[in-house]
Amino acid sequence: MKGKFPNGLAEAMAEAGVGFTELERLTRFTKQDIYKRAHQKARLTAEMAQELAPHLGTTSAKLLGLREVAAFTVPLGGRIGAGGAIDTSTAQDQPGVQYEIETAVQVQDAAIAYQVIGDSMLPIFEPDTVIICRAHTQDIRQHVGKRVAVGTTEHGRQLKIVHQGSKPDLFDLISLNQAYPTMRDVKVEWVARIAAIIPADEWKILEREAEVQTQMRERLKKPSARSNGSRKEEA
Structure with missing residues (x-):
């Protein structure tokens, strides 16, 4: 690219067959904004690339010209x-x-x-963004004042700024979205530092059939081992 x-x-x-007028209609950017970036007269920001990419059948990384690397899991x-106390159980x-x-x-x-x-009021943490974290730790005090992933019994997993609470073992969890009240005196089970933030169009979920692997291991056992197990159950 020059x-x-x-x-x-x-x-x-050009590859998608989408013009300036259509992109203006589909996004919040004007034709002039898009024209300047397409003709490399202005910098294409990550935020703009992320919004344009789905309408062009590509990714923001490719629009930004980032070097592709091997897949990482x-x-x-x-x-x-990222907002208030909501159900954070996995789907x-x-x-x-x-x-x-x-x-x-x-x-x-x-x-992990x-x-x-939820709505954090920050484009960087829009819904379906993925955060990649370092290992969980129970050393909560070392992360006071920092934006981290936290695990709690009462409120589930949250993306918060941790502050000291009224007691040494309790903490206030401040939301990134100021519309949500601070969670006061929460018992925090663990915190994890955020290592990377991945936009919604830059990741995908892979399924690993753990049950199938377990069954395969069972089949590889010696017949004597399987039969012994059966006899014990009969006994």
């Missing part, structure tokens, strides 16, 4: 709330199936991923 502000917008528009721990709860997040972004020390739900 130009003062190189990007892949013009190429993506990390276990999916379920959902995490991927089929018995015997494990889930992973696949993304092109390599994250060092990644331990969470799918964001």
